Amino acid sequence: MITEEKLKILTEGAKYDVSCSSSGSSRKNKGGMGNGYVAGCCHSFTPDGRCISLLKILMSNHCIYSCRYCPNRADPDIPRAVATPEEICELVIDFYKRNYIEGLFLSSAVYRSPDYTMELLLRTVKMLRTQYNFHGYIHLKGIPRADMGMVRQAALYVDRMSYNIELPSERSLKLLAPQKDKESLLSPMRALTQEKAEYAQERKSSLFLPAGQTTQMIVGASPESDGQILRLTQSLYRNMGLKRVYYSSYVPVVHDSVLPDKPVGQLREHRLYQADWLLRFYGFTADEIAPEGENLPMDLDPKCAWALRNPQFFPVEINRAPLEALLRVPGIGAKSAYKITEARRFAALGFEDLGRMRVVLKRARHFITCKGKYYGAKNESAVRGLLAAPAERAEQLSLFSDRETALAALTGDL
Amino acid sequence: MIYFFDGSKEAFLTAFLEAFPDADAYLTCTQKQLSIGQESVFVQSDEVRAAKAERRLLQLDKNSLSDLSLLLRSGQTGHEQIAYRYLKKIATEGRPVRKMLADDDVVAAVECMNRVRWEIHRLHGFIRFMESASGALYAPFSPDNDVCDLLVPHFRARLPQFPFVLHDVSRKKAAIYDGKNAFVAPLERAEVVLSADEQGWQALWKRYYASVNIPSRERLKQMRGYMPVRYWKFLPEKISPSDG
Numbered sequence: 001m002i003t004e005e006k007l008k009i010l011t012e013g014a015k016y017d018v019s020c021s022s023s024g025s026s027r028k029n030k031g032g033m034g035n036g037y038v039a040g041c042c043h044s045f046t047p048d049g050r051c052i053s054l055l056k057i058l059m060s061n062h063c064i065y066s067c068r069y070c071p072n073r074a075d076p077d078i079p080r081a082v083a084t085p086e087e088i089c090e091l092v093i094d095f096y097k098r099n100y101i102e103g104l105f106l107s108s109a110v111y112r113s114p115d116y117t118m119e120l121l122l123r124t125v126k127m128l129r130t131q132y133n134f135h136g137y138i139h140l141k142g143i144p145r146a147d148m149g150m151v152r153q154a155a156l157y158v159d160r161m162s163y164n165i166e167l168p169s170e171r172s173l174k175l176l177a178p179q180k181d182k183e184s185l186l187s188p189m190r191a192l193t194q195e196k197a198e199y200a201q202e203r204k205s206s207l208f209l210p211a212g213q214t215t216q217m218i219v220g221a222s223p224e225s226d227g228q229i230l231r232l233t234q235s236l237y238r239n240m241g242l243k244r245v246y247y248s249s250y251v252p253v254v255h256d257s258v259l260p261d262k263p264v265g266q267l268r269e270h271r272l273y274q275a276d277w278l279l280r281f282y283g284f285t286a287d288e289i290a291p292e293g294e295n296l297p298m299d300l301d302p303k304c305a306w307a308l309r310n311p312q313f314f315p316v317e318i319n320r321a322p323l324e325a326l327l328r329v330p331g332i333g334a335k336s337a338y339k340i341t342e343a344r345r346f347a348a349l350g351f352e353d354l355g356r357m358r359v360v361l362k363r364a365r366h367f368i369t370c371k372g373k374y375y376g377a378k379n380e381s382a383v384r385g386l387l388a389a390p391a392e393r394a395e396q397l398s399l400f401s402d403r404e405t406a407l408a409a410l411t412g413d414l
Numbered sequence: 415m416i417y418f419f420d421g422s423k424e425a426f427l428t429a430f431l432e433a434f435p436d437a438d439a440y441l442t443c444t445q446k447q448l449s450i451g452q453e454s455v456f457v458q459s460d461e462v463r464a465a466k467a468e469r470r471l472l473q474l475d476k477n478s479l480s481d482l483s484l485l486l487r488s489g490q491t492g493h494e495q496i497a498y499r500y501l502k503k504i505a506t507e508g509r510p511v512r513k514m515l516a517d518d519d520v521v522a523a524v525e526c527m528n529r530v531r532w533e534i535h536r537l538h539g540f541i542r543f544m545e546s547a548s549g550a551l552y553a554p555f556s557p558d559n560d561v562c563d564l565l566v567p568h569f570r571a572r573l574p575q576f577p578f579v580l581h582d583v584s585r586k587k588a589a590i591y592d593g594k595n596a597f598v599a600p601l602e603r604a605e606v607v608l609s610a611d612e613q614g615w616q617a618l619w620k621r622y623y624a625s626v627n628i629p630s631r632e633r634l635k636q637m638r639g640y641m642p643v644r645y646w647k648f649l650p651e652k653i654s655p656s657d658g
């Protein structure tokens with residue numbers, strides 16, 4: 001059994017990683033323990049409002065690199081630890097058995113060398129699958145500059161891999177993470193995407209990273225605008241075929257003259273996730289959401305902001321508008337849009353009907369008509385005044401969405 | 415007229431037929447105080463009539479009975495009446511109605527079912543097993559809805575080699591998987607002898623929970639929204655050490 005002290009060190013080193021999602025894999029139980037849960041599953045929530053789905057832990061927090069923002073970087077004198085593959089495997093098995101977790105998110109600092117670290121990670125995931133017979137979810141972090149042969153082999157045992165892009169531009173990467181460069185992060189991503197495509201062609205995609213790849217970048221440690229970040233995000237979705245891009249608002253754990261000493265507001269991260277949502281599920285492009293050098297507005301959500309910039313699109317008649325147009329109405333989410341398209345087949349919908357269907361009308365009312373009638377504010381400045389919500393609570397959109405997808409999966413709604 | 419029944423599906427369906435012509439029917443299985451002038455009747459379950467109602471409903475909507483089963487499990491007050499109004503709508507419309515989402519009776523039923531489904535999903539995460547000395551797993555919990563047996567397939571699929579007991583302590587019943595078969599049994603209290611390592615793993619889990627939190631980003635309201643306080647009683651990570 002791993003000691004509490006070691007567990008603490010290796011968890012604290014991993015906790016700033018945002019991704020905890022366990023969705024996207026339907027791995028079956030083939031004797032032994034565990035399986036995948038396509039919709040993902042949260043097992044607990046910490047006081048910071050985040051979901052615990054996976055056991056998020058480092059193999060080691062000893063690092064030969066020195067990324068300026070990272071608490072594990074080489075120089076500082078902090079408690080260090082290395083776990084053994086057996087310790088990690090036992091921890092996963094005993095936590096999983098008690099239903100504390102959905103699986104493992106294993107990451108590591110670069111301990112001794114990229115290859116040495118990758119080998120340890122590979123040994124651990126292989127052991128977990130083959131010796132401990134574990135079929136639950138595994139998300140493995142890729143180590144930049146490690147031997148691709150080992151990376152590919154590891155991909156055969158895990159559900160998801162991620163290389164963190166770390167920062168939204170090459171320039172910032174050079175400044176803040178001098179030992180990593182763009183290629184050391186992008187080329188393994190590309191190679192894995194390619195290999196996955198080959199498996200898919202042979203209809204064996206469940207054998208190779210069934211839940212695909214994700215990445216993460218730190219927002220607010222460097223000067224890039226939201227417009228730039230969203231363009232990068234879009235190209236990662238389109239060209240790299242990533243499943244998710246995560247944003248982690250910068251938390252100053254380290255003091256350094258090149259880094260801001262204040263954390264980034266959660267609202268910025270929240271707005272980016274909203275915009276990311278629009279890219280993935282609502283048919284928006286980065287160009288529509290934010291001009292290249294600009295940030296997302298703080299007082300309006302990005303869909304509202306887009307709607308106010310494009311008044312020619314509105315109002316849309318809810319009884320006739322196609323699904324894509326409904327999805328562009330501020331305040332109408334995928335679920336409401338679906339409900340509307342279903343319910344209007346029975347009878348033309350009035351404004352009160354929408355309320356009864358629990359469609360949130362606070363924002364939507366200014367952008368729709370029901371049976372030709374408009375219920376919103378009279379002019380644009382009035383609308384703007386009514387929509388602005390400066391004190392809006394930053395919700396973790398990813399969780400909200402998990403609930404939606406989970407329910408949809410259960411109800412067959414979407 | 416108020417129609418009392420014993421909560422079983424058969425009794426519900428019998429009451430359903432009985433109440434059908436009555437425009438002011440109210441179905442319930444909770445004995446409540448009648449107000450003056452209110453009439454009531456206790457409907458005995460009638461297997462033959464129930465089976466007939468069942469066949470007819472299945473003809474009109476092949477999912478109507480699984481909907482009914484979810485609705486009868488709801489812990490919401492008035493769920494029997496919600497089920498009644500929903501099935502009555504299916505019978506009068508003569509077809510599935512679940513997509514008539516602007517209809518009050520349908521909305522009430524759909525939301526009631528979604529709450530049950532949502533709790534099942536939540537419990538897939540919030541169930542906490544402890545390991546007994548024999549290796550069997552034991553999880554006490556107290557769900558809003560009567561769902562313990564509906565959790566079995568999920569855990570059985572992932573822990574096929576472990577016998578387990580999902581103990582609904584409020585309803586005093588348990589869904590039990592013995593390593594081969596699953597069944598439901600009444601269970602008042604369980605005496606569980608814990609395995610030698612159980613406390614150690616619980617301590618590690620608590621340590622993990624404390625370490626993975628980012629204190630500078632405290633958002634307690636959100637945490638409570640996602641994980642309502644009523645579930646905490648059975649989560650080791652939310653039971654402070656001083657409470658034992």
Ligand code: SF4
Nearest residue numbers: 063065067070073109
């Ligand atoms: S490689 Fe950089 S980010 Fe990763 S642990 Fe080392 S210093 Fe930190």
